[in-house]
Amino acid sequence: MKAFRILSRNIRDAFKSVFRNFSLSLASISCITITLLVVSIAIILTYNVNNFAGLVKSDVTIVAFLDQGITDENIDMVEQEIKKIDGIESYTFNDKMDIMKQMMESSDSFKIMSEYTEEDTPIQDTFLVKVVDIEEIGKIAKLIEKIRYVESVQYGEGLVEKLITVFDVVKNVSIGIVVALIIVTAFLISNTIKITIFSRKREIEIMRLVGASNINIKIPFIFEGLFLGVLGSIIPVATTIYGYMALYNHFDGQFLSPFIRLVKPEPFIYIISLILVAIGIIVGMFGSLKAVKKHLKI
């Protein structure tokens, strides 16, 4: 009961104090708001770039062209060999006659192909292979190429490797930016709260003199940091939710081309909102704790 009374008093006082020292609280809240907005934008960008990279990576396929005139038994044999290779996510066999049919259906200009029979068609039977790890694609393509009756393989050599490198760089840079922003936020908030707490040095001094333990003194300030964090994250959360929804609807879920798809708003925006509130709270609490500790030295 006593602990509950102390806790409820601390929460009440922390809340009161946010409004009593409103100008300084506003400085802390603004600082949290601005940095969390930037963090939010950085997270949205990073996640979308990663999502796009993931989509591109999952679309990359190795096409293995089989020898002309290959028999059904030999096709089975090639399939068995492909199965043995580690790191393959899935594969499908495309019969050359099916490919021809599809081509003719897709465009009138391919109608001419109807003149070809199974024996003289220039189209080859193919295996379409998807790999688990995109970085292994070159190695796996080489293994497939070595299989008997496989004439050649194609997977966009060079381009895929370049894309992987670009995506990795973008991913690492954007993660670095997010982490750096969080650290900068923590530092800025801690400093702003330090000013708030400096102005209440006397209060801390009196608390110490009347026999408040260090924990007694720290708790209201920790709660105050928590409130500042929550208040500071309101605008970034609202901006993230409504801003991203508006962006998504405006661009109809794709950015500039249908190839670049945006991450669906739900539950994406809610996850980001939770992350923002969590960052605000943690940074606010630790900022307060760090600042108040300075005045607790006996």
Add this chain to the structure above:
Amino acid sequence: MDLIRIKNVRKQYKNGLVAIQDLSLKIEKGDFVFIIGSTGCGKSTLIKMLYREEKPTSGQILIGGIDVGKIWNRKVYKLRRKIGVVFQDFKLLNRMNVYENVAFALEIFGLPKSEIYTKVLKVLDLVGLKNRAKNYPNELSGGEQQRVAIARAIINEPKLLICDEPTGNLDSDTSMEIMKVLEEINKMGTTIIMVTHDKEIVEKMGKRVILLDAGRIVKDYEKGTFKNESV
């Protein structure tokens, strides 16, 4: 019975300044003791060591048998709950009214509201400020503000009340009013140690007086023996 026993205490600050040297003193429970001396004689350092704001460099300070210098930093609050401190500049929180300023010292311990209310009104009555409970410090005179500070200092019923020049900012009439309040508290059994420059008050009160100079006790006057002209 001794409440405070100081044995061969020396205090040297990091900058090399020796504030207290070879000081020994006994103060009995229920005593009212004045500590006087010129500026820089070590008065403030001595009382700061009593409420453990400073630690002695050597020697022992025992309060109620506990060696104050050996208390861990994080346990100091336990000592402070048994000691009330009053300062020259009152140290009140301007954003809180009189009631809140006094109640503040109880609220941090999680006492029920009804108990806090009874105790605060009782102590405000004792210092003569019951009807000023809702006023803010800036609406009070210096003497009234000091009485609020005294009320806050004694709300936890401390065994020892330390007063660091409590009348330093007040005129002589108001100072005497404060002294009456302190005497009243002393009569209730609280030991009081008061640092002051005001020798007139010291003489009028007729209590034990300790004269410090250069960090040492140069004279210990028994009750009623101090005369303003003698210093």
